[in-house]
Amino acid sequence: MKKLKRSGRLVDMTYFLLQHPHEVISLTHFSERYQSAKSSISEDLVIVKEIFEDEGYGSLLTIPGASGGVKYIPRMGQAEAEELVDGLIDKLAVPERILPGGYLYMMDLLGNPRFIHEVGRLFAAVLADKRIDAVMTVATKGIPLAYAVGQFLNVPVSIVRRDHRVTEGSMVSINYVSGSSKRIQTMTLARRSLSPGSRVFIVDDFMKAGGTIRGMIDLLEEFQADLVGIGVLVESVGVEERLIDDYMSLTRLSDVNVREKTIKVEPGNVLEQLTVYFKEDEM
The missing domain is CATH 1.10.10.10 (Winged helix-like DNA-binding domain superfamily/Winged helix DNA-binding domain)
Structure with missing residues (x-):
């Protein structure tokens, strides 16, 4: 130069x-x-x-x-983080997002590079002082979010799949119980994707009972890897049995009324996690 x-x-x-x-x-x-x-x-x-x-x-x-x-x-300041979460709440509350069965359309958000970039930065800010070796998610909708977090943490992304792929070499497979349907399903991860002792942050776009995330946690044990934290974009409130307890979320989906076409969304606990960081940082 x-x-x-x-x-x-x-x-x-x-x-x-x-x-x-x-x-x-x-x-x-x-x-x-x-x-x-x-x-x-x-x-x-x-x-x-x-x-x-x-x-x-x-x-x-x-x-x-x-x-x-x-x-x-x-890092990300409290005011900027609140603005990001409030913006997500406004976008999620649009009635046109409601799909048959009470599901929400979210691909426009997950496919928005600038928005996902800022969400990744927020998660990375909360994790700023923790050692992370890899970010894990399950294919496919969680992939953009995982790469955004991985970019700010400067770590690789491990993608868990529900099928075997010849191009990924030997795989480790486990069976897990889907939190919503209670069905037995299978997830796999390439052996070369994680090194033993890796410290991993799990991310997902949406969480109900947490069956998929629970499965990824069990998969980490097969790799002798350690879970550092869990982050989700949207969590569903009112689930009878949550399979995980310690996690951070940007938003909480408290109600979806298909008949009246209304969606109620609240801030998640990620802002509380960020507040804890700043209080400790000021000491």
Whole structure:
């Protein structure tokens, strides 16, 4: 890269950090990249850090030592998170979303890159100080959400499927009980998808009783992997038997009236999780 003025360095440095979250970048890397002294790079990073934190983009941590450098941690402020959740509630409450059987049409949201990008950032903000090695979801509607979270955590995505695929090599399969239908179903995951001891965050687009998520938790045990957390876009309220207890949700679907074509949606508990983080951060 050609030698840049400070204004050019700041733009390129900011872009580089945003593209490499949770990754330690050495001062030497930036010094060689911009052909500038480390003292100048340090001054630039102070400016970037100030803007990131003032605008709520995240934090920039300094890692001391010979192998140290700086690490960008994505964050999201309380006001921005509330705006995202309120916007989702408004979108979900549109009567035209009601499908036969009381289901909701959600593919327009899951297929909206900008919206899913921000949801991934919110989940990553809650998980900012936890070590995550992989994000897991079940095919197919949860995939966009999982990749958004994985992007901000800078970790790979493991996709659980309900069928065997030759292209994924040997598979691990388990049977699980569907929370809603109580039917025995099968889910599979490629052996190469997770390493033993991996710390995994599970995401899904919609949760009723949590049978599918319960199945993924059981699948983690087959890989000797650890569950760090669970995140869902929408959870259904009023389920008789919830198969999981500890999770975070953006919204709660409290009622769908097919006859009157009304949908009642409430904020989930993810904002409470974010509040806990900020209170601990201020101590």
